[in-house]
Amino acid sequence: MTGLFNRRYFENYIASFFKEEKEGIHSIVLCDIDYFKSINDKYGHFVGDAVIKHVANIINNGIKAEKVFVRFGGDELMIFLPYRSAKQSYAIAEAFRKEVEQQTLLVKEYKVGVTISIGISSFQHHHDLSNTIIKADQALYQAKEQGRNQVAITEEN
Known part of the structure; x- marks a missing residue:
């Protein structure tokens, strides 16, 4: 639907990426569409699907850096930088995040304002990846608890 890769692709990519030890620090960015369930409930799943595509396109176009961008599950998107x-x-x-906030999505007769919350964590070694995803998820929930529509990071690993 979004044209993005899925979680399985991400896992295979990471395994391939780290076949040789990659020096340096890397980041995981988790994005969640704010109040997505309410969007589906109010406008229907057709609009919900359009919202996911809309957000994915903005993010994909907004990242000029080398990246792997996947649909992690539901309305969660993950980026490996x-x-x-x-x-x-x-x-x-x-x-x-600002670009998503500023663009109103027009679907059928509906104008839908969308925001996203984002959590970020970084790691240096492949064996830290699972822990880094957990930390990015914790940062994502911190962003949501602090009012949504913002970016939160955890400390560097």
Whole structure:
């Protein structure tokens, strides 16, 4: 639907990426569409699908860096930014967060305003990846708890 790869692709890509030890710091960026269930409930799943595509397109177009961008599940999107710290990734994420906020989606007769919450964490070694995803997820929930429509990062690993 979105043209994005899925979680299985991400896992295979990471395994291939780390066949040789990659020096440097890498980041995981988790994005969640704010109040997505309410959008589906109010407008229907057709509009919900359009919202996911809309957000995915904005993010994909907004990231100029080398990346792997996947639909992680439901309305969650994940980006792997190699050779970027959490702080460097924050600037990238904040730019596309603002772009999502500023663009109203027109679907049929509906005008839908969308925002996203984002969590970021970084890692240096492949064996830290699972923990990094957990930390990015924790940062995502922190962004939601602090009012949504924002980016939160965890400390560098």
